[in-house]
Amino acid sequence: MQQRFHSYFNTAVQLISSYDGKMPLAAWLKNYFAANKKHGSKDRKYISHLCYCYYRLGQALPNVEVAEKLKVAIFLCNAEPGVWTGLFELEYIDNWNVELIRRIVFIQTKYAFSLEDVFPFAESLTDEIDKDSFIAGHFVQPDVFIRVRPGKEKTVTKKMEEAGLPFQQLTNDCIALPNASKIDTILALDKEAVIQDYSSQRIAEFFPSELTDKNITVWDCCSASGGKSILAYDHLHKMKLFASDVRSSILFNLQQRFAKAGIKNYHSFVCDISNELTESFTNDPVNFIICDAPCSGSGTWSRTPEQLAYFTRKKLEDYAALQKKIAGNAIKHLSKGGYFLYITCSVFKQENEEVVEFILDEVKGLKLIKSGALKGYNQKADSMHASLFLNQGDSFDTE
Numbered sequence: 149m150q151q152r153f154h155s156y157f158n159t160a161v162q163l164i165s166s167y168d169g170k171m172p173l174a175a176w177l178k179n180y181f182a183a184n185k186k187h188g189s190k191d192r193k194y195i196s197h198l199c200y201c202y203y204r205l206g207q208a209l210p211n212v213e214v215a216e217k218l219k220v221a222i223f224l225c226n227a228e229p230g231v232w233t234g235l236f237e238l239e240y241i242d243n244w245n246v247e248l249i250r251r252i253v254f255i256q257t258k259y260a261f262s263l264e265d266v267f268p269f270a271e272s273l274t275d276e277i278d279k280d281s282f283i284a285g286h287f288v289q290p291d292v293f294i295r296v297r298p299g300k301e302k303t304v305t306k307k308m309e310e311a312g313l314p315f316q317q318l319t320n321d322c323i324a325l326p327n328a329s330k331i332d333t334i335l336a337l338d339k340e341a342v343i344q345d346y347s348s349q350r351i352a353e354f355f356p357s358e359l360t361d362k363n364i365t366v367w368d369c370c371s372a373s374g375g376k377s378i379l380a381y382d383h384l385h386k387m388k389l390f391a392s393d394v395r396s397s398i399l400f401n402l403q404q405r406f407a408k409a410g411i412k413n414y415h416s417f418v419c420d421i422s423n424e425l426t427e428s429f430t431n432d433p434v435n436f437i438i439c440d441a442p443c444s445g446s447g448t449w450s451r452t453p454e455q456l457a458y459f460t461r462k463k464l465e466d467y468a469a470l471q472k473k474i475a476g477n478a479i480k481h482l483s484k485g486g487y488f489l490y491i492t493c494s495v496f497k498q499e500n501e502e503v504v505e506f507i508l509d510e511v512k513g514l515k516l517i518k519s520g521a522l523k524g525y526n527q528k529a530d531s532m533h534a535s536l537f538l539n540q541g542d543s544f545d546t547e
């Protein structure tokens with residue numbers, strides 16, 4: 149039995165030693181398992197867990213060899229030794245405390261280790277973020293969240309109870325489930341419920357309430373497969389939607405999701421908004437622009453810890469420059485009295501507060517209505533930023 153876990157450990161060491169961070173870890177492991185059919189589903193689960201644990205140490209212990217660092221990672225990322233007991237010397241087992249802080253203190257008796265080493269960008273964090281809680285959050289696998297669509301509350305709860313799925317109702321329409329819960333076979337996704345992180349769902353708190361049930365135009369200018377668009381549709385109801393992204397493949401996904409979600413009044417199109425648009429997609433300026441900008445994703449790194457391990461400051465500068473271009477170009481299409489919502493899933497000032505300052509400096513007549521961090525680290529969720537601007541001027545003529 150124990151031999152099996154030693155073998156998982158050795159496989160994980162080999163995999164980590166050959167991974168270079170260029171591809172998402174999930175896709176890279178999927179390719180490896182597809183090419184190595186000898187690993188059954190339990191093997192895949194344990195080996196993946198070990199690889200993820202390793203990257204959860206971020207940029208700490210750079211000079212410690214992979215096998216040794218992996219042991220530290222297992223120790224810090226698991227509240228108890230469980231199946232990994234046989235890999236550890238007695239002193240580790242004796243010091244394996246359920247409280248993370250106690251385990252960190254033990255590791256500090258053996259290595260020069262600190263939370264700042266895991267995430268060496270702490271000075272760039274948005275002020276609202278609690279540094280230690282945020283960094284320690286990387287040792288924990290986040291939950292999966294679903295947003296129940298309007299009117300589907302009873303159906304969804306009933307289906308989940310009947311399937312015996314463990315879940316936690318966080319709000320009327322937000323449900324948390326353990327990672328890797330199989331919900332796609334139980335729920336009609338996008339029709340009854342949307343897979344959407346808790347903080348991402350909370351972006352609805354930034355939707356201007358006076359737009360609800362008005363005949364408005366909404367442009368989701370970095371739409372991806374439409375998570376924010378569907379959120380806006382569920383809250384604002386009567387809207388004509390424009391959804392664009394630089395990637396045509398993702399818009400195909402959006403169209404499929406919109407069909408399931410029952411969204412018909414929309415136009416989707418490929419558009420690189422880091423350049424000024426040469427022709428407009430609509431005759432009139434837009435009443436509400438959602439700009440969920442490409443970003444470092446630093447608020448989501450507990451889901452993709454390999455990104456933390458391979459992140460460099462240079463990437464941060466590139467993202468901030470792109471965000472300023474995208475926001476500056478998108479805002480030109482905003483109507484007077486219209487709203488612009490800037491969103492990132494980043495925790496860095498350079499991508500949040502500094503872009504907000506840039507927007508306020510560059511675009512005269514914009515007023516910042518609401519701005520802040522959506523902190524997910526205490527809920528096993530992502531952290532995000534949102535800022536809502538009003539283009540002060542005439543009110544809508546949309547009635």
Ligand SMILES: C[S@@+](CC[C@H](N)C(=O)[O-])C[C@H]1O[C@@H](n2cnc3c(N)ncnc32)[C@H](O)[C@@H]1O
Pocket residue numbers: 369370371372373374375376377392393394395398419420421422423440441442443474
């Ligand atoms: C954070 S994601 C958007 C997520 C989406 N709003 C959702 O809720 O699912 C950012 C998106 O911006 C797109 N993007 C990146 N650069 C872009 C550009 N120059 N113009 C338009 N879209 C861009 C990416 O392809 C990506 O889909």
